[in-house]
Amino acid sequence: MTRDPSGQARSVEDHAGIIARMLEPLSEQPPEETVRLDAALGRVTAEEVRSEVDLPLFRNSQMDGYAVRAADIRSAPVALEVSGDIPAGHTSPVTLIAGTALRIMTGAPVPTGSDTIVPVEDTELVLGRDDDLEGAVVEIRRSRAAGEYVRERGSDVRRGEVLVSAGTRLAPRHLAALAAAGVETVRARARLRVGILTTGSELISSGAPGFGQVYDANGVALAALVEESGATVSVRASSDDDPAAFERILDDALAQSDLVITSGGISKGAYEVVREVLHPRGADVTTVAMQPGGPQATAVVGGVPVFAFPGNPVSTQVSFVVFLRDPLRAAAGLPPIPPVEAALTADLQSVPGRRQFLRGLLDGSGGVAPVAGHSSHLVAGMARADVLIDVPAEAEAVEAGATVTVWTL
Structure with missing residues (x-):
């Protein structure tokens, strides 16, 4: 011994x-090891990850509405011919004809020649139907400045910029950014x-x-x-x-x-x-x-x-x-969980000569109360606790109101 x-x-x-x-x-x-993105939650990056693409990948619409030129709606309300439709996922480049509007969905590529998006809430289809835009005319009820509701390419991150720093514990938000940039694997601490x-x-x-x-x-x-x-x-x-x-x-x-x-x-x-x-x-x-x-x-x-x-x-x-x-x-590259202080809300007894780690429960206002007894078999009592109350070896009793050290469970 x-x-x-x-x-x-x-x-x-x-x-x-x-x-x-x-x-x-x-x-x-x-x-270190290479980890698939779908298995990387909670892993710690061994190196920084830089984007190989611009995000957004292309100019796209922030709203469902109509792509127009700001100059054409300066005197709104104004009626414009609807010259076409651009759904999300549209893969062919489109050019806006001056003096017209193109219906556009959120995330769809903004057509060449358009510099603003008018939300659908600020419009009314006065000719035609939503399911048939042949000969349709839309009334734009208010003007918009150039750039409104247009997500510019690279406005989130530019190619070559850092997406995630080294030493980052990957949370869902990090994985989303990496996935959006087309990253499939990361180098992580083994x-x-x-x-x-x-x-x-x-x-x-x-x-x-x-x-x-x-x-x-x-x-x-x-x-x-x-x-x-x-x-x-x-x-x-x-x-x-x-x-x-x-x-x-x-x-x-x-x-x-x-x-x-x-x-x-x-x-x-x-x-x-x-x-x-x-x-x-x-x-x-x-x-x-x-x-x-x-x-x-x-x-x-x-x-x-x-x-x-x-x-x-x-x-x-x-x-x-x-x-x-x-x-x-x-x-694992993770920060420590240091003990903190709390105010004892009830008296407790301790065994002198041995440092005690008693089960405790925080009350949400900086106080902690003992839970269950001293015995080491009380596993259900441990489940009711959320901290360990650290009682010094020399203490035989600690009165309510005293400041004690607690270890988060």
């Missing part, structure tokens, strides 16, 4: 620093491949639990946390408390992953399968002065970092948020 020179359990800060240093090589020179291993003979993944069995919540929780942090799950497996069984899934995960996370099997009791297998491989098995999440272990096996968390569901989730979330986000 590793402790600091004073004989005390390792501090949260010290353990977080160890994990951050283990993961630094994965973020200093992150690999996602770290994370193996997730849960342990315990009591675990089942589905079906009706037998006596003494529980559903494997940690595999689901860790997979979601990994994906949310910009990485991807390479392997997700579970083993019972047989060391040989765990060693098989560990070796498989190591072969396919950039890092591996385990849950369970590292405490001081019997059947601690992760500790049994990792300790001979050089693992640093320790106790961190925190609750929940005290038992922790780290190792590098075959060049792959391994992070072992305790098995209670709340302990596993708290361990990830406190120790792994920001390093994984850094490797």
Whole structure:
């Protein structure tokens, strides 16, 4: 059991620093890959993307209405012959005859010779019908200046200009701009491949639990946390408390992953399968002065970092948020999620000597209230929370009204 020179359990800060240093090589020179646009949501661009076209691609109408010359409608109201129709998607160039109008739809190419669009709301067809413009005449009720409701080519972006900067986490708005410019793929940071291993003979993944069995919540929780942090799950497996069984899934995960996370099997009791297998491989098995999440272990096996968390569901989730979330986000090119301050709205009790991470719920006005109890098995209570209340190790109680640090979940 590793402790600091004073004989005390390792501090949260010290353990977080160890994990951050283990993961630094994965973020200093992150690999890149080419990603299809339809699979690029949430990915972080590895290089800037410049437009190869002007946007809009051509002069087009901003409104349904009539394409005219501003000079011909200066004395509006005025009646003009309708010389044709231009729907969206029209592919043949059209020229406007002076002294006439062309009906035009939104997005349709503006004809040569036209410099303004009159919205349909400012017009009335006085001869002809909407479905038959033969011999039609339209009355333009108000004048328009040159350029009104005309989208000029390149008015959004010019060819060669930056569409998306390097280091951008692609959101739907970015994908829309890239698609509009005809971009089909982007260079993005490759996602770290994370193996997730849960342990315990009591675990089942589905079906009706037998006596003494529980559903494997940690595999689901860790997979979601990994994906949310910009990485991807390479392997997700579970083993019972047989060391040989765990060693098989560990070796498989190591072969396919950039890092591996385990849950369970590292405490001081019997059947601690992760500790049994990792300790001979050089693992640093320790106790961190925190609750929940005290038992922790780290190792590098075959060049792959391994992070072992305790098995209670709340302990596993708290361990990830406190120790792994920001390093994984850094490797993905994402910003950290720093703790913030809030005003405590109810008294709380704490265990002195251990830094507490209690579940809490923000009230929308800068206040936070404790949710559920201290125990690390209260996974439904965790679901009701949206933050962790960070209580210093020396505190035995914190009164309502005090300012506390909270970690966003």
